[in-house]
Amino acid sequence: MAEDNTQDTTSVQILPNKEWLSRAQGLVPRVVAIAKGVKVFPQKWKLIISRLHHIPSSLSDLSTHPCFSKSLLCNEQLQTITLTLQETIDLAKSCVEAKYEGKLKMQSDLDSLIGKLDLCLRDCGLLIKTGLLAEVTTHSSDATNNENVRELFARLQIGDLESRHKALDSLLSIIKEDEKKLFEIMGQTHVVALIRFITSTTSLKIKEKIVTVISSLAESGIFDSWLVSEIVLCPLIKLVGSGNSFCKENISIVLKRLSVSSKASRSIVDNDGIKPLIEICANGDSVSQASAACTLKNISAVPELRQKLGEQQIVKSMVSLLNRGILPGSKEYAAECLRNLTLDNNNLKKSVVSEGGITSLLKYLDDRSLPKETAVEALANLIDSNFTDKLITLGVLPRLARVLKIGSPSAQRAAASAICRICTSDETKMLANENGCIAFLAKMLEAKDNETREIGARALASLMTVSSNCKEVIKSGDKSVACLVGLLDPNPHNGGKKYAVACLVMMSSSKRCRRVMVSYGAVGYLKKLVEMDVDGAKRLLERLEIGRFEKFVHQLKTNPSADDARDINMSSSLDVARAELGLAVLYLNKAEARDKICRAIQYGSKFLSNGEPGTAQNVDKSTSLARKVFRLFKFINDLHALISPNAPGTPLPLILLGKSKNALLSTFLFLDQIVWLGRTGIYKNKERTELIGRISLFCWLGSSVCTTLVEIGELGRLSTSMKKLEKEFKNTNKYKNEQYRSKLQKSNERTLALVKAGMDIVVAVGLLQLAPKKVTPRVTGAFGCFRHHRRLRQLKSNSTSRQGKDVLILSEYSAAV
Structure with a gap:
């Protein structure tokens, strides 16, 4: 809107909207008639007349709007149109009468008039299409604060540059006083209005002010989706x-x-x-x-x-x-x-190296301020490419050691992770030790947060595969051992337990470290980790338990109770015999061991009898009945395993097979109790007893099949992980790696379990007589006897490494020394 015209009108006349509309509509035909009579500047007047023809439709649109009668903006717009039409009449008369100062001056006035007409038409369109008429419906003197703000946003979109500039200044003053008031009523159309204003003006001053408003909007964080x-x-x-x-x-x-x-x-x-x-x-x-x-x-x-x-x-x-x-x-x-x-x-990695990025990142780490983890992580990203040697040559390890020493916890974690990735050969691992990394990593084990302790243990496990580095960790003191034992916590959220086990296995060569492990409760943790199938846990547990038993036997031999040498020798021999007998007592006290002995006798008798009546067959039947007593309520073991959670990361098919095995085996043992009741005469229905006996054997057959499939699946997983390790250690001796040896041992155990499960299937088929010609009683007896001979040897081996109550029983034999 032309400000000078507006000022003249508003200062003299305040008329209702209908009056202004009537005046404007009355002027249009008159203006068009006079304009058509102008003979000079024909092109200019042709453009003016074309604009004038659009005025009536714009006035009609305004008059039919629901807010027409009470809209302040509509009132001002009608005033502007009326004044512009009056100006057109004046210029047309001047041209008709040839009363103008000069052609250039008149051409300039006509161009200005065309601009004003265009502005009037544009503003009318904006008022109708954007809903601005509904936003400002009262005069400013009576309006509320919110309505004043809406009016300012409306004035940003209509009128000439000067009036819009004034509206922008008013908005800035509101932001300075109370920006929340502005933000409360801001809409997407208002943001778009600001952007349109900034693109339509060439004034740097106005652009700066609009940018200030937009900056305030962005800083508030409320309008991000619009911006x-x-x-x-x-x-x-x-x-x-x-x-x-x-x-x-x-x-x-x-x-x-x-x-x-x-x-x-x-x-x-x-x-x-x-x-x-x-x-x-x-x-x-x-x-x-x-x-x-x-x-x-x-x-x-x-x-x-x-x-x-x-x-x-x-x-x-x-x-x-x-x-x-x-x-x-x-x-x-x-x-x-x-x-x-x-x-x-x-x-991009190659580009970073070619542009000197490695040197710049290392220089950034040398800064006096605390080193940042972002630079460490950027360097670590280059390790997997072909630039590892260059990183080591340029001195990345001393910088990583400095980060471990003085960096923030997050920077230390990033440095420890980088060490894991860069130290893959024995040479780089020894170089890391020479730069003091091991001492700082051991210090990380004392951190309060679990994440820092976990990554520290992981880095140590990687470096300790070199014997000299392992000795360095052992020298660091008992505190490192105690911290590693604390990381053995079987909590599923503790991801550092496998690294702690790997470190402790390598440190278990030291008797002092073994004593510290035991004193801090490592055995209790390890028993739970063995159940969770954590790599190396079983091996470490056996080392600690065997070490305690050897210590006990050594005390028996070196703690004499007589004064002369003959009594010492006799006492030592007697104590050793007592210890050996103590082991036998422990072994025979196991219900499972006695059950397996009876089972070996049962299948040995079946092999000898070959299904023919006689003494061997009688021994087979009587031993089979006696064995069932040892299995009373044993189904609870597999029932407990059925409802227990699986180890994290186990595939769903293996979980389902494992649970099926537990369910079938538990059912077999439960039904076997009913068979025992029938065989002893407590339960009188013999036919049903025989039927239940066959059903129970089918359950055992099903559980053996599930066990076979589980072992095959686990062997496949182990094979995949071992192949990955072989690729990682292709330039080194893989058998020196503790993790690889642990997986190899586990693979052997799984293979043996697979063979045992296969033999169980053959025995079950024989007992059910599903293939009587091929699986005869003698074949069944042979497989059963051999299968349980292996089981007896395993039980005996396990009994020598048990701790807790077993060692407590052995301690009773030492009381006489």
């Missing part, structure tokens, strides 16, 4: 490249805030925003530089945008910023951006 739209971001990005320093600084801050959203990051890239941001990183002031670097860092966090960043030479820019960034924050953003870029893109 990230393309219609808003595109003009802002253009202003970053072409605006002055004030606009660049504030818009870069806005983009920094918005680029946290991946949608905004994609929009910035799609609208060619990378190049101006890189230019700011190179030539901007400290604040703009940091904001632009942070924006690029946020964009690099979106995987699909990294290649586009690389094509814009971002690596070179970030390496340069890492070397000469004004603020520490700029360098940190640059390091984090390089970290993101090198996560999964080999081309």
Whole structure:
């Protein structure tokens, strides 16, 4: 709206909307008639007449709007149209009468008139289409605060530049006084209005003010979803490249805030925003530089945008910023951006190396301030490529040792993880020890948070495969052992237990370390870890238990109770015999051991009888009946296993097979109790007893089949993991690796269990007489006898390594010494 005209009218006349409408409608035919009579400047007047023909339809649209009669903006717009029409009449008369100062002056006045007519038509369209008429319905003197704000936003969109500029100044004053009041009524159309204003003006002063408003909106965090739209971001990005320093600084801050959203990051890239941001990183002031670097860092966090960043030479820019960034924050953003870029893109990794990124990152780690984990992680990303040797040559290990010593917990974790990845050969592992990494990693075991202790144990487990490094950890003192024992906690959320086991297995060669492990309760933890099938737990448990038994026997031999040598020798021999008998007592006290002895007798008799009547067959039947007593209520064991949780990471098919095995075996043992009742005469129905007996044997057959499938599946998993380890240690002796040896031992155990399950299937088929010609009673007896002979040997072996109550019983034999 033309401000000078508005001032004249509003200061003289205040008329209702209908009166202004009537005046404007009455002027239109008169104006058109006079304009058509003008003979000079025909092209100009032709354009003016074409605009005048659109005035009636605009007036009609305004008059039919529901808010027409009470809209303040409508009133002002009708005044402006009326004054513009009156001005048209004046200029037309001047042209008809040829009373004007000069042609150039008249041409300028006519151009101005065309602009005013265009503005009137545009403003009428905005008032109708955007709903501005409904927003401002009363005069400013009576309006509430919210209505005043709405009026200001409306005035940003209509009228001439000066009036819109005044409305913008009023908005800025509201933001300074109480920005919350402004934010409460802000809508997406208001944000779009600001952006349209900034694109329609060439005034730098106005642009700066609009940028200030948008910066406040972005800082509030309320309008992010509106600001990230393309219609808003595109003009802002253009202003970053072409605006002055004030606009660049504030818009870069806005983009920094918005680029946290991946949608905004994609929009910035799609609208060619990378190049101006890189230019700011190179030539901007400290604040703009940091904001632009942070924006690029946020964009690099979106995987699909990294290649586009690389094509814009971002690596070179970030390496340069890492070397000469004004603020520490700029360098940190640059390091984090390089970290993101090198996560999964080999081309960008090569670019980082070729641009001198390794040297810059190492130099950044040498800074006096606390080293940041982002630089460590960026270096670690280069380890998996072909630059490991270069990293070691340039001195990455001393820097990692420094991070372990003085870095923040997160930086220490990143450094420990990098050591795990870079130290794959014995040479690099020894070099890590020479730089003091082992001592600092052992210190990490004392951290309060579990994550730091876990990654410290993982790094130690990797380095301790070299004997000299293992000795270094042992020398570090009992505190490291105690911390590692604490990591044996079987809690499912504790991911460090497998690394702690690996470390303790290697340290168990030291008697002192074994004593410390036992004193801190390692045995109790390990028993639970064995049940969870944790690698190396069984081996470590056996070492600790056998070590305690050997110590007990040694005490028996070296603690004489007589004064002369003959009594010492006799006492020693007697004590050793007592110890051996104690082991036999422990073994025979096991119900399972006695059951297996009876079973070996049963199947041996079946082999001898071959199904023929006689003494051997009688022994077979009587022993079979006696064995059932040992299995009373044994079904509870498998019932407990059925409802117990599986080890984390077990595939669903193996879980289902394992639970099926437990269910079938539990059913077999339960039904076997009913068979015992029938065989002893307590239960009188013999036919049903025989039927239940066959059903129970079928359950046993099914459980053996499930066991076979489970073992085959577990062997497949072990084979896959062993092949991965073989690839990792292809340049070294794999049998020196504790993890590989543990998996190999477990594979052997699984293979033996598979053979046993297969033999159980044959025995079950024989007992059920499913293939009587092939699986005869003698074949059944042979397989059963051999199968349980192996089981007896296993039980005997296990009995020598038990702890807790078993060792307590043995201790009773030492009381006589």
